Amino acid sequence: MLDRTPPDDGHVVLSSITKSYDGSTLVVRDLNLSIRKGEFLTLLGPSGSGKTTTLMMLAGFEYPSTGQITIDGAPVHTMPPEKRNIGMVFQNYALFPHMTVAENVGYGLKVRRVPRAEIDRRVGAVLETVHLSALADRRPGQLSGGQQQRVALARALVFEPSIVLMDEPLGALDKKLREHLQFEIRQIAQRYNLTVVYVTHDQYEALTMSDRIAIFNDGRVQQLGSAEEIYARPVNRFVAEFVGDNNCLKGRVTAIEGEIAHLRLQDGTVIRARATGHVQLGALSTAAIRPEALRMDAAPFAGSLAATVRDSIFCGDQIRTVVDLAGTESLVVKSAAHSAAIHPEKGQCVHVGWAWEDAWALDA
Ligand SMILES: Nc1ncnc2c1ncn2[C@@H]1O[C@H](COP(=O)(O)OP(=O)(O)OP(=O)(O)O)[C@@H](O)[C@H]1O
Ligand SMILES: [Mg+2]
Structure with a gap:
């Protein structure tokens, strides 16, 4: 199999991260992860293993209890989300029901007082990317689940981030649509050379989409490697039983x-x-x-x-x-x-x- 993984350039680095919400239980323990520029990295693990928490710390909605996060060498772990230039796509799309597709996508730019013409240009381009140009004037209630998910994706991409975090973005969709969007997300990530950190608990999604997979359990990375490595050479029983039969x-x-x-x-x-x-x-x-x-x-x-x-x-x-x-x-x-x-x-x-x-x- 072709190794698509770029060399480790320490683009996004999490060093010795721990996280506790209540001051005693660690939900992330001693996390060390070096993410490469342009890499599609998936966090795969059972419920409660610390995947969302890790993503939230990357995005800046949660702060690590100890340890540090750097982007291109600069510490960001105490920086607020809007300063990190990271796009985020959640499972529940949280679209504004009273706004059109175009307004939903452009909303964040409007809040940041980007000029009207620039908003129109960027919204138009990103809707084309996610194949929604024809539905720009519809409201979320008039869209299918897959179309709503594309709006959520467009809303993250419109900021032209270089890093995009996705938390189970396809979890609510049926199998056919999920597979279709898996393919599209990969295509978009490649075209824009995005660094993607993707969370799923669907092992097939992880195996097919990722350059590398980090297997999470109990707040720890159990194994980090390509789909092939993880499948063929599990390092412990947990990984052996969790991935594949x-x-x-x-x-x-x-x-x-x-x-x-x-x-x-x-x-x-x-x-x-x-x-x-x-x-x-x-x-x-x-x-x-x-x-x-x-x-x-x-x-x-x-x-x-x-x-x-x-x-x-x-x-x-x-x-x-x-x-x-x-x-x-x-x-x-x-x-x-x-x-x-x-x-x-x-x-x-x-x-x-x-x-x-x-x-x-x-x-x-
Ligand atoms: N805001 C919070 N306050 C307190 N505990 C939390 C909070 N968010 C998450 N936790 C706890 O931290 C642990 C890890 O949660 P996290 O959401 O990171 O798991 P996950 O791997 O994303 O799971 P899932 O696959 O179910 O989404 C869980 O035990 C959870 O109950
Ligand atoms: Mg989660």
Whole structure:
């Protein structure tokens, strides 16, 4: 895959940021993040993990409890929002119902006493960008959800910011429209070389839109990397389970041979997985294996485990089979529907295995 990420120029830097609203509970802990100019960075994580709080500190609506934020080297964390030249798009569009689309988009400029002709020019240009020129005289109530979201986007872009923050901007839209706008937002970001910090808890949105993804949990960045890195090389169990489907097998580490860790499962079976920094001899570990990395066959093969088919679901282009291992563990196997070596039946005895490099021995 092409690496679209620009080199790290320390454009926007968050250093040792912590945030507490009540003076005792930290909702953001020791956050260090360096955002590159022109980068599309997504903050992905479960509810309450500190994504919005981080965005609010970047925008200037919240102040960090400790730490600092710089833009091109200049500290901004105590600067008010309007001085930061950052655009912001929220999930609830908060459009003025009594104003037309054009008036909504131009409102912020009017408040700042930008001359009329200049407002008209900028509003006209930005409405063209978001494909709303034809609807400039409508009111928000006469627009679809997707069109309203475009107005919200136009309202942020009209200030010609170089940094745009978006907090779940497509959360309220249906799947088709969301995918369409995902594409458009990316296009606009590229055309104007915007630095975008985008918040979502939709992993597919994050995987498809971002140059890099920061996985948040419990106020901390768990992993920062390209979609491919995060998917293929999760650094811990949280990331492995949160992004995409993963099979997790728990076991005790009985041997480490170079890069290979041996894990003994509860039923005594020993499996092999790639050893990561988490792995310690004698300690518990979790081996994470993607469903598509599993091979299933009617006959045993080197390193395979015997299993019983619990269920097999045909999903168009693929077959998802749930198999029970000898102990309490079960696995999900994903195979291409057309080339599936076997079309498993419920109750059938099969054999499953994987290349040790495809299993990641992580924290327990
Ligand atoms: N204004 C506030 N006052 C007190 N606590 C707050 C405030 N805003 C957020 N919190 C708390 O801070 C934590 C992080 O919230 P935040 O809104 O940053 O999460 P999030 O990752 O954006 O979640 P979601 O995906 O649900 O939007 C949560 O526990 C939340 O209850
Ligand atoms: Mg939020």
